[in-house]
Amino acid sequence: MKNLKIAVILFNLLLFFSSCNKKGETQEVKSELTQVENQTTENLQKISLEIKGMTCEIGCARTIQSKLSKEKGVKSAKVNFENKKGVVEFDANKITKTEIVEVVNQIAGGDLYKVIKTSKSE
Structure with a gap:
């Protein structure tokens, strides 16, 4: 038991x-x-932006780069003042190309910068 x-x-x-x-x-x-x-x-894509209105490297190019980098879905952003171009790597499921262009166009109230051309980047 x-x-x-x-x-x-x-x-x-x-x-x-x-x-x-x-x-x-x-x-x-x-x-x-x-x-x-x-x-x-993730749906990672890269686009190249041709940006009109940049007058200096630190105040313009770095400002644009910083604003883009802070956006949700943007993995990286590099802006080259000399070439007047930027390259943005982003998750297309979180942000669209149109929204990226609008971020640049709306910096400083929309009076300074304008994306005049976009293209796919490798």
Whole structure:
């Protein structure tokens, strides 16, 4: 009788601990699946912008670059004052080309800069 009680207690403990371990594994798998889904949903694209109205490197080019870099969905932005061009890498699922152009055109109330041409960039 005493052995039967011990066997039942051991069986219940074994059942309890084995069910706890499986729950943790399930959470890990869900977390990994979520990370993989987030990685595969990015639609990275690059565009080149020809920008009119820049008069200096620090005040103009860096300002445009900074504003673009802060936008949600923009991965990187580089603006070259000498060439009057910028290259923007962005996630097309989060921001559109039109929205990127509007960001530049609306800096300083829309009076200073204008994107006059866009093209795909490699």
